[in-house]
Structures are given as C-alpha cells and as structure tokens.
Amino acid sequence: MESALENVRAGTHMPIRQLFDVLFKSVTVIERILSDIKLKSSDESYVSLVGKASHALATVASRLPEAPKPELKPDVFEKLASEASTPARADSDLPSFQVDDEPEPSAAAAPVKEELIHKSIETSHPQASVGTQPSVVSPATSPSAVKDREAEGATSIRVPVNLLDNLMTLMGEMVLVRNQVLQYSNKSEDLEFLNMSKRLNVVTSEIQGEMMKTRMQPIGNVLSKFNRVVRDLSNDLGKTIHLNLSGSETELDKSLLESVKDPLTHIVRNSCDHGIETPDVRTQAGKPAAGTIDIKAYHEGGQVVIDITDDGKGLNKEILIKKAIEKGILQQSEAGSLSDKEAFNLIFAPGFSTAAKVTNVSGRGVGMDVVRTNIERIGGTVDLSSVTGKGTTIKIKIPLTLAIVPALIVKNRGEIFAIPQVKLEELLRVESSSAEDKIEILHGTPVYRLRGKILPLVDLNQVLKMSSEATNYRDRVTNIAVLTAEHCSFGLIIDEVQDTADIVVKPLNRLLKSLQVYSGATILGDGSVALILDVLGISKVAEVKYDKIQEANKAGEEVKKMSEIQDFLLVQLNSPTKHCFALGYVNRLEEFKRKDIEFSGRQRVVRYREMILPIISANEVLGYGASEKKGDTIPVVVILRGGTLYGIEVDSIIDTLSTTVDAEPSMVRHPGLFGSLNTKDELIVIADPFELIALAFPDLVQHTSKVPKKNLIGETAPCRILLVEDTVFFRRAIAATLEKSGHKVSMANDGQEAMEILNGSPEKFDLIVSDIEMPRMNGFQLARNVRKHSSYAKTPMLAISSRADKNYTEEGIKSGFNLYLEKLKAEDLLHAVRALTQQEEAA
Amino acid sequence: MSKMVTELITTFQIGSDLFGIEVMNVQEVAKQSQIVPVPLAPGFVRGLVNLRGQIATAVGLREMFNHHSDSKDSEEMSVICKLDGNLVSLIVDSIGDVVEMEQSKFEPPPHTLPSDIRKYIKGIYKAEGSFLSILDLDRISRELSPATETSSRINS
Numbered sequence: 001m002e003s004a005l006e007n008v009r010a011g012t013h014m015p016i017r018q019l020f021d022v023l024f025k026s027v028t029v030i031e032r033i034l035s036d037i038k039l040k041s042s043d044e045s046y047v048s049l050v051g052k053a054s055h056a057l058a059t060v061a062s063r064l065p066e067a068p069k070p071e072l073k074p075d076v077f078e079k080l081a082s083e084a085s086t087p088a089r090a091d092s093d094l095p096s097f098q099v100d101d102e103p104e105p106s107a108a109a110a111p112v113k114e115e116l117i118h119k120s121i122e123t124s125h126p127q128a129s130v131g132t133q134p135s136v137v138s139p140a141t142s143p144s145a146v147k148d149r150e151a152e153g154a155t156s157i158r159v160p161v162n163l164l165d166n167l168m169t170l171m172g173e174m175v176l177v178r179n180q181v182l183q184y185s186n187k188s189e190d191l192e193f194l195n196m197s198k199r200l201n202v203v204t205s206e207i208q209g210e211m212m213k214t215r216m217q218p219i220g221n222v223l224s225k226f227n228r229v230v231r232d233l234s235n236d237l238g239k240t241i242h243l244n245l246s247g248s249e250t251e252l253d254k255s256l257l258e259s260v261k262d263p264l265t266h267i268v269r270n271s272c273d274h275g276i277e278t279p280d281v282r283t284q285a286g287k288p289a290a291g292t293i294d295i296k297a298y299h300e301g302g303q304v305v306i307d308i309t310d311d312g313k314g315l316n317k318e319i320l321i322k323k324a325i326e327k328g329i330l331q332q333s334e335a336g337s338l339s340d341k342e343a344f345n346l347i348f349a350p351g352f353s354t355a356a357k358v359t360n361v362s363g364r365g366v367g368m369d370v371v372r373t374n375i376e377r378i379g380g381t382v383d384l385s386s387v388t389g390k391g392t393t394i395k396i397k398i399p400l401t402l403a404i405v406p407a408l409i410v411k412n413r414g415e416i417f418a419i420p421q422v423k424l425e426e427l428l429r430v431e432s433s434s435a436e437d438k439i440e441i442l443h444g445t446p447v448y449r450l451r452g453k454i455l456p457l458v459d460l461n462q463v464l465k466m467s468s469e470a471t472n473y474r475d476r477v478t479n480i481a482v483l484t485a486e487h488c489s490f491g492l493i494i495d496e497v498q499d500t501a502d503i504v505v506k507p508l509n510r511l512l513k514s515l516q517v518y519s520g521a522t523i524l525g526d527g528s529v530a531l532i533l534d535v536l537g538i539s540k541v542a543e544v545k546y547d548k549i550q551e552a553n554k555a556g557e558e559v560k561k562m563s564e565i566q567d568f569l570l571v572q573l574n575s576p577t578k579h580c581f582a583l584g585y586v587n588r589l590e591e592f593k594r595k596d597i598e599f600s601g602r603q604r605v606v607r608y609r610e611m612i613l614p615i616i617s618a619n620e621v622l623g624y625g626a627s628e629k630k631g632d633t634i635p636v637v638v639i640l641r642g643g644t645l646y647g648i649e650v651d652s653i654i655d656t657l658s659t660t661v662d663a664e665p666s667m668v669r670h671p672g673l674f675g676s677l678n679t680k681d682e683l684i685v686i687a688d689p690f691e692l693i694a695l696a697f698p699d700l701v702q703h704t705s706k707v708p709k710k711n712l713i714g715e716t717a718p719c720r721i722l723l724v725e726d727t728v729f730f731r732r733a734i735a736a737t738l739e740k741s742g743h744k745v746s747m748a749n750d751g752q753e754a755m756e757i758l759n760g761s762p763e764k765f766d767l768i769v770s771d772i773e774m775p776r777m778n779g780f781q782l783a784r785n786v787r788k789h790s791s792y793a794k795t796p797m798l799a800i801s802s803r804a805d806k807n808y809t810e811e812g813i814k815s816g817f818n819l820y821l822e823k824l825k826a827e828d829l830l831h832a833v834r835a836l837t838q839q840e841e842a843a
Numbered sequence: 844m845s846k847m848v849t850e851l852i853t854t855f856q857i858g859s860d861l862f863g864i865e866v867m868n869v870q871e872v873a874k875q876s877q878i879v880p881v882p883l884a885p886g887f888v889r890g891l892v893n894l895r896g897q898i899a900t901a902v903g904l905r906e907m908f909n910h911h912s913d914s915k916d917s918e919e920m921s922v923i924c925k926l927d928g929n930l931v932s933l934i935v936d937s938i939g940d941v942v943e944m945e946q947s948k949f950e951p952p953p954h955t956l957p958s959d960i961r962k963y964i965k966g967i968y969k970a971e972g973s974f975l976s977i978l979d980l981d982r983i984s985r986e987l988s989p990a991t992e993t994s995s996r997i998n999s
Contacts, residue, residue: 464883528877531881
C-alpha cells in the first residue's frame, strides 16, 4: 500500500501534499491496528488501543475534506487501487496508466479503500473492528492481485537464507578444489585430463557467478524506503526536499544490503537536517526553494558505489574546525594547516556533531563515526566531498560480496599471508641504491617519501614479532604495500609479493581474532593455509601515528630550527626516569675497573692518561642514593670543565639520543639538573654535568667573572640579544632562558654569521652573548671585530663557554668581552644580562 | 547383573599420562598434517591446519598443560573436536583405544594436581593400573574464546 502510494506520487507529481500526509498517517494508524490485533488477544487492552486508533483516525478523517483539492480524491484512489491490483506491472508503465485499461478491478478496489477509512472510523466498537480486519488488507488481496501472486509463485520459491549460506560455503570449497585441480593439471601431460580440468574451471566459475546472484538483491529495496524517510523529515523540519533515486536495480549481497541500511539512513537524515536549508534561506542564496537529494547506485571496479548528493549548504570548514577544537578532537596548532578534505573528514571523528542544537533527527552524539565504522566493518569505504554553499557528496564504496574477496598474496619469513585488495593502494619496490628513493628513519621508525609525502612504514616482521633484530633497509630491496586504514595510508614492509588470488574468507576463532592483526584465514590453491591480515588491526597494533609524523613533517618544513637534531647521551641512574647529558659536554666515555679506583683523601680518583681523574657519583650528588647494582666495572662519563677532566659515575650508559624535541628548562630548580626532554615515548631528565661537578666540589675556584651583585631594582627591560653559539642544545637552551624573561633573541651559528647579522641588521642589539669555541670565527675574534667596528663597538658582550679556565677568561676579557661566564647557569646568565644591559642604560 | 551406565571414551597420551574425551565429542582422529603457525598467538596455539577445506585451530595440549616430559620421537596425532562451532585440532603424542567406562567410577580431579592441568580436567576414571583424565572441552573452548578484557593480556 505504501509503495503504491509512493508510485502514485512519482507518477502524478501532483502537489496534493496534505492529502498524502493524511493518507500516510492513516496508513500508519492502520498498520498499528493490524499489528495490535495480531499481538493482543485480550479484549480490554484491545478496546483501549482501538479507541486510541479510532480517535486518531477520526481526527484524520475530519481533516480529509480540508485537503486543497478534494475533487482529486476519487481519481487518486482509482489510480491507487488499480496500481495495487497490478503489482507485476513495471514502474515505467505507471505514468501512462489509464483507468480504462482495467476498469473492473479499479472500480472494485476504490470503494474498498473508501470503505476502509469508514470502517476504520467505526472501530470504536470492538466487534465491528474485528470484522473490519479482512477488509483492511483487502487492497493487497483483491482478486486479480491474488491471481498475480499465484502466477509468480509458480516461478519462484522461498529458500531459507542459511541454506544459501551453506551452499555458498560449499561453493567456496568447490572453487578451492577447482584451483587445486588446475594447479595439478598444469603439471600433467594428459591432454584429456587437461581438457576436463579446463571444463571444470569454466563450469565452476559459472556456478560461482550464479551462486552469487542468489544472494543478490536490488539496492532499491533499501533506497525506496528513503522516500518516506525524506518526506516525513521534510515535513517535520519545514523544508521541501525532493529525493531522486537512480540505479535502484543495482544488486548487492543481501547481508551487505542489511548492513548499509542504517548508515545510509543516517546519511540521508543528516542531509535533510543539516544539509538542506529552509526554503527562505535557500531562496536568499539564489537556489530553488526545494532541496534535492540524489542517491545514485552503480557498479564500479567490482564494487558497488552509492553516491548521496545534496544541494544544501555544504560543510563549513571553519565551523568544523572550531567544533573539533571545542571537543578536543583537534589541537589548535593543527587547525591552520588542515586541508579541506582533512577538515571535512573531521565529521567522522567519534563524538563529533555539527548540529547547533540537538534535534530528534540528528545531532545526538552518535553520528558519522558510526556510519564509517559500520561501512568499514563490511570492507567498504566512505568518502566525503563538499563545497560550502553548494552541497555535499558522500561516496560509499562497498564490495559486492563478502564471501569471496580478491587478495594479494605475500610471503614473509616463509609464511604466506593474504591482504584484501580493497585495502591495497599500490605496491612499491624500493631499491636502496638510489639516493633520493630510500627508506629513512624518523624517530626510530622507518618512513618513506612517497611523491613528497611522508608515508609511515610498518614492518610486518616486527608487527608479528617474526624477527627480533631490527631490519636494515639500506642494503636490500624492500617491498612495500601501501594500505589504507581508517584515516591514513601506511606502507607495510613485506619480504616478498607473490600473487593475487580470489580467496574464500574463513573465520578464525575468537582467540586469534583478539590478536587484532588477522581478519580470517583462507585455503590457497595448493591446500595450504594462509592468514588474512586485518589492515585496520595492523595499523592499530603498530600504532601508525599519522598525525604525529605529519606534524613532525610540517614542523620540519616550516621552521628550520625545529628540524635541528640535538644529541644527548642517555644514562641510567638510580631513578625510574632516564637521564641524559647534552653530548656537547661529554669528552669521553670510560669504563673503569672497580679495583683501579683509589682514594685521594675521601675523593675517589682513578689514574687516567697520566693524570688523576676525580670520580663523582651522579646518584650521590643528585641524592638518588647508592645504586644496588654492583659490577666489576663502573661506567664513567668524562667531562672537561675549566681545563680539568672529571669523571661522573652512572649506573649504565644506555645510548645516544638524537631528537628534535626541545629541551625544557625545569620549572622547579633542582641542583644538578637542567630540565627535561619530553620525547614521544617518555620524559627524560637532562642533567647539567658542570653543575654536578660544582656541587661535588663546592670549593672549586671559579675562573669566571664575578657577576656584579648590584641590587637591581625592577623588571629587566626587554632587550634585543644576539646569541652566537654553535652547539644546538646550548643555543636553544640559552635562547629559551632568555626568551622566557622577555628578551628578543636573534641567533647565529658562529662568529662569521654573527658579523653578518650585525652588519645587515638595521636595529642595534643591546647585548651580544657568545660562545668561545666556534667554527669559522671564534668568540675572541668576534669580540675583537665587534670592538673595532664603529657602529656597534659599544655593545656589551657576554661570553659563555665550557672552557672556563684562567687563561681563557683573561683572553676573553682582553678581546673585549664585558663578562665571562661558565656555560649554562640560568640565574647567573640572566643576572649578567640584567647587569650588562642596565649598565648600558645607566651609561 | 544390574544395568551399568557406561560411557565410551577416546583415549590418548601426552607423555606417560592418559587422557580421554567422550567419543561423542570427537569428530575424528587424524595424523598431524602441516601446521601454519600464527605469529603473536599464545604458545599453545600451534597454528592452523587445513582439514579438508575447513580451517581448524591446532592446539598443543602439551603446551597448554605445561607438560614438561620429553616429547616422543614418533609422529604426533591430532584429535579433532568441534568446540563452539569452531574446529579444534588437539595435538597429542599418541592415540589409545576407545574404552568403555562406568560412570560410577568417575571422580572429580584431586586438588593436588598441578593447576595448569587440573583446570582443564573434568574428572578422573580409575582404570586398572592407571588413571584416565577426562578433558573439560568447555574450559578449553573458553580459553580459545576469551572475553574482550582478556585479549589485551594475550596480546602483551
């Protein structure tokens, strides 16, 4: 009845909206009465339900005459009834359909319909309504309809779905056997056998094709329901929306059809609610008052594609981004660099809803992420494109069937795996010989530059823990399968690509499913078993942090200083956190035998290169307590400070760390510690070896200048400082310290660059802070040059150096430095800066 | 003679211990075919086998029970059962006879058995000179279908 009404509507295109509204409502009420009659046999509840229904119908009936063109009514009923009586008639016949074609049934059926409404009104009497029941269903069971159904029954039978499922499984087996026979026949010389196997091949393929068809259903079964959905929604929302369906005859596996139903409904509802604007907004925007939603289904490349296009307002990038930041899905810093597509894809993030207010239609928190999950569960993809103000298109691609999938067969460490082709974008073969075409290592993970974009790589061997040793990608040819997971692509490094094949997916038990990396197993042509890789699962297990890598990539391109790699020496102390020293401090690494350690007074020393090396324990100085670990040898980091070597004993030396992560000076000063490194995986404490030494030998004479301890009143005026330093770590650490106290810092790598900046800069610097030992032009030369130059000769200069012995200090002052400090004591540095700049101001 | 309630048991050996499964629960007994290992899977999952077009999970009972006796040199056998709709191939050292046991001789396993083995055993039959331990297939099945919260443990 409902579909008949829809067809009439499509056929007449008459704007008799209210009439149809009433009809739809009455249909709903009748449906309810019917189901109630079926469910309830008890008289009491029945009476109340019928009472309710009859009341609803009475109001409906009372409104019927108010329909704008009541005179149309009988006509419509005739068409309706005759259409209902000829269900076998194709839709295309409908517009030209004439009542006189089959006058008798239409005449018979029309009164039935009218009678139906009258009878329904009478249903306030329970007895009468029981009597009405047969006539309620009468339009469907009118004599000619029964005849048609009988005719149809002769050519089709009902089959339980699980019987089809079983047949499908057996079909899969047959395909496998066929494959085995084919492989075997290739080895055979027997011509007759060869012919037979060829024949078997053809027949099996045919059966397979036909078998697939049994489960196929036209997608129109689902799409046609949207006519009603859109209609109801547009009424509720006060919008006018036309729904155009095309490709309804496109066929899809029944189970898939069921699974796309809900996502599709959601998308259509979304389009109605968020997409299409209200008529007045539309007219203002110069669009027709009625919105249009097109749903188009078609085959493409072995997949079914469903396009849902609306001509509404489209997605607004700014609003999306704002919303995403509000919901904590996106970081403010990431927002600026998002492409349109990335921004639109935000709506697929969990917990995202752009509806300004929550309506009963949408905006209830569960949204597009569920759509995406559901589609991806059946191996499909969702793609979205939108033009702000013009509309939105959502493209859903789903496989034809789930039972047999084309897959790429790969071999890893002698084992065979299958990767579904749907997830495969391309295959790469990287040869290490070419310079620009190679696998690089970023933060310890391999990446590959694919057409200028960084593609994170995942080594299958490592995800599956098939080999423990780190693979060397440099000296070999690497095969990479570029795969798509939820939000990103990644490259899977595999040993060997073998073949493509149609495989029959067999489920795994839950234990193996829970490993996440396998979606099933299959039996290959030779009878061997292969695991099917779950691409999404692998990306989860390997934790492809696409965003992170992209972030690092962008940061690297934007700011040069961000990509500068700093080196640290990682050591283990008697503390849960790892510690490190800036590698610039470290003179040597030594391992001394415990028995070689002697005592000079209470100081532990060791004879080292014909001198005495005092050994201090980092644990002791930092107050961590002596370590439990006692070996025969002690690892020692040798530091040169003020011309003397010192040994710092640590528990163990772990590794060096190259990182682009910025060192952060610690908020709370702890003697001996500089700050921390917040790396991807952990927090590492940066120890200051000079301070450690200073703490261990408090009486040590310092050869550095004494910062004038004047009473400096008030805040330091912000000044322009030129920082000259070659070591990345120090340059960034010093700059950070200075910038934190409000100064503006320009940086130079060495004296030469500093001079260039001084000469080129229109502004005067208030202070030059310089290292001593630098390539090209050292600090002394720089100081002399600065002092010679007229325009900035009077700029105060501060030397900071790790070479802080007497000779150096004197030489520094002689060359023109105002103050000579030992490296990296933040307070001293700031104090000195303040002293020097205020001196300047006073002068 | 009073009517005895008896049960038919398929017996097999792991090391020198005798185990059994009710005949009704056994689909077939087969020679061990080629196993495809599953990386990342827990140790007792030896891998997957192709059982005439069906895929069965091969479970090494020796590993599952933490049975430390020396493995035999002879070829291993597999007892194939259907647990929870999944085919499972239990790998054992050797297959024994099918024996008929009186249900009255069935006893719960003593508490002193190592827990690794005891949790998979439903009970013990006393046969002449030896004990026959009956496997709790439901328990093994549960081991193969962990709830989601235990999956992380297996992964780690």
